[in-house]
Amino acid sequence: MPGYRALLRTxxxxxxxxxxxxxxxxxxxxxxxxxxxxxxxxxxxxxxxVSMFGPSLAQVLGATFLLSGADRxxxxxxxxxxxxxxxxxxxxxxxxxxxxxxxLAVVLTLGLVASLGGGVRWGLLNEILAEEGYLTGRSLxxxxxxxxxxxGFATGGALLTxxxxxxxxxxxxxxxxxxxxxxxxxxxxxPPRATGRTSPSATWRTNALLWSSRPRRLTYLGxxxxxxxxxxxxxxxxxYAPHAAGTLFACxxxxxxxGDVTIGRLLPAALRARLATPLLLLLATPYLVFCAHPxxxxxxxxxxxxxxxxxxxxxxxxxxxxxxxxELAGHALGLHSAGMLTLQGVSATLAGAVAQLTSPAAAMTAxxxxxxxxxxxxxxxxxxxxxRPAPEPAPEHSxx
Numbered sequence: 265m266p267g268y269r270a271l272l273r274t275x276x277x278x279x280x281x282x283x284x285x286x287x288x289x290x291x292x293x294x295x296x297x298x299x300x301x302x303x304x305x306x307x308x309x310x311x312x313x314v315s316m317f318g319p320s321l322a323q324v325l326g327a328t329f330l331l332s333g334a335d336r337x338x339x340x341x342x343x344x345x346x347x348x349x350x351x352x353x354x355x356x357x358x359x360x361x362x363x364x365x366x367x368l369a370v371v372l373t374l375g376l377v378a379s380l381g382g383g384v385r386w387g388l389l390n391e392i393l394a395e396e397g398y399l400t401g402r403s404l405x406x407x408x409x410x411x412x413x414x415x416g417f418a419t420g421g422a423l424l425t426x427x428x429x430x431x432x433x434x435x436x437x438x439x440x441x442x443x444x445x446x447x448x449x450x451x452x453x454x455p456p457r458a459t460g461r462t463s464p465s466a467t468w469r470t471n472a473l474l475w476s477s478r479p480r481r482l483t484y485l486g487x488x489x490x491x492x493x494x495x496x497x498x499x500x501x502x503x504y505a506p507h508a509a510g511t512l513f514a515c516x517x518x519x520x521x522x523g524d525v526t527i528g529r530l531l532p533a534a535l536r537a538r539l540a541t542p543l544l545l546l547l548a549t550p551y552l553v554f555c556a557h558p559x560x561x562x563x564x565x566x567x568x569x570x571x572x573x574x575x576x577x578x579x580x581x582x583x584x585x586x587x588x589x590x591e592l593a594g595h596a597l598g599l600h601s602a603g604m605l606t607l608q609g610v611s612a613t614l615a616g617a618v619a620q621l622t623s624p625a626a627a628m629t630a631x632x633x634x635x636x637x638x639x640x641x642x643x644x645x646x647x648x649x650x651x652r653p654a655p656e657p658a659p660e661h662s663x664x
Contacts (some may be wrong), residue, residue, distance in 0.1 A: 279450020292416025294436030309503035310616035317612035347444035383598015403528020410521025421510020492607030496615035519571030547573025551632030
């Protein structure tokens, strides 16, 4: 398995890495600013959660209609265009006096655009790196994501004490523009990995093929459901601790960073393969403490420890790639990304609704309990479906 330094010397890896880092920083600063803006305007935990995680709700539409583009569109142009779209949309959200309904409409539109980004980015990463380098590369991306979230949420929280949410949104738009420039200038013009035009029918056919294998289906559910419910817990940080949400987000990001380093680099493959279930349980159980309405230091410690469990996704993605034909890697990873983000958006909405009726602490506890029960149910189902490479051929990529 190649080391991190070897990856950074790989052509095109560094600009893809730096462009993604700028986008993650923009997402954290902009998301915290938008959630704060909406909460200050409405006092609603539900609307605050939806404003931060609402883009994820639109991922299901992208997975249904657009995902075939993950392998059929030129990666450089597509990634740069997505970053430019986010720069424009984030700037629109900063307009003074923009109604909350219009803000949420922009949020959902950006989510639809983003549904294509995961498949294109991870498919390109799989193409840039040799097969044995993908896990290390994805681990480094996850670590970068954790560091950017720590920095972004901490910086965003500090900026919000001195600047308006609208100004912070404009700073996020500038970061998205920087990402677009890095991707456009740093990547080479690669052809699409598959022929044919992007269409709903092509997306449906490949989704059906990927979903037809029971082991692969259970792997997808394991990537989507427990993770999504815990993000529902995180979506309530702003309403649980309005003046310290940045601290909770930064602590959670640090825990995720620690988990990715441990799983991606420090553990041998034989041990790593057995840790998916324990990590998923770790991801949820600390949030059960929120039933006691813990103080900020205890809540921050719970968020940190729990987020180590996000390292389970590295193990599960490795399993997914072992079950997927190579020519469908971009689509398969895009379906994972779109499904995961969709469930995160659904969970954030559900958690916000429960918090609206009860309290943020009660909603966080309920989402955590649901995550634990879901993990145990999937483990029971997987015992009857051993993971093995899928023999089925890929569908023909004919124009449609």
